[in-house]
Amino acid sequence: MPYVVTDDCIKCKYTDCVEVCPVDCFYEGENMLVIHPDECIDCGVCEPECPAEAIVPDTDDRAAKWLELNREYSGSWPNITRKKDAMPDADQWKGVDGKYDKYFSPNPGK
Numbered sequence: 502m503p504y505v506v507t508d509d510c511i512k513c514k515y516t517d518c519v520e521v522c523p524v525d526c527f528y529e530g531e532n533m534l535v536i537h538p539d540e541c542i543d544c545g546v547c548e549p550e551c552p553a554e555a556i557v558p559d560t561d562d563r564a565a566k567w568l569e570l571n572r573e574y575s576g577s578w579p580n581i582t583r584k585k586d587a588m589p590d591a592d593q594w595k596g597v598d599g600k601y602d603k604y605f606s607p608n609p610g611k
Contacts, residue, residue: 503541504548505567506534508601509555512594513587514610518547518556520584528578529610532588537575538568552587553595578609 510533518534519527526540527547536547538559548556557564594600 503538503543503559503568503571504536504545504556505538505559505564505571506536507555507557507563507567508533508599508605509553509596510534510551511600511604512597513553513555513591515552515587515591516581516584517550517552519581521546521550522582525580525582526575527581528575529581530574530578531606531608531610532604533606534581535571535574535578538572540575553591574607581610 512532514529514533516534523544523546524540524542526537528535528537536556543558545558548558559568588594
């Protein structure tokens with residue numbers, strides 16, 4: 502039962518979750534993070550750390566559509582193991598609906 506990152510992360514990319522992950526299962530895209538579902542140990546410590554509330558367990562109704570996206574991009578984006586600054590205007594994007602269709606980037610993070 503892994504945790505997954507939803508589109509609430511897009512254009513925010515807070516990395517507080519990365520700092521607490523004991524197995525380093527986060528991967529960084531250009532404007533969001535994902536969790537590798539086969540590496541996640543379901544400890545749940547990342548969920549309360551996310552200011553955007555973008556992390557949910559795969560048992561959550563919202564998780565189904567994001568599980569495959571997390572799986573796909575965790576296979577090609579670079580692993581992130583340390584906290585970085587959030588995107589410059591992250592607080593303005595927190596809570597904005599429908600970010601995936603307009604703003605998702607398949608490009609890896611740097």
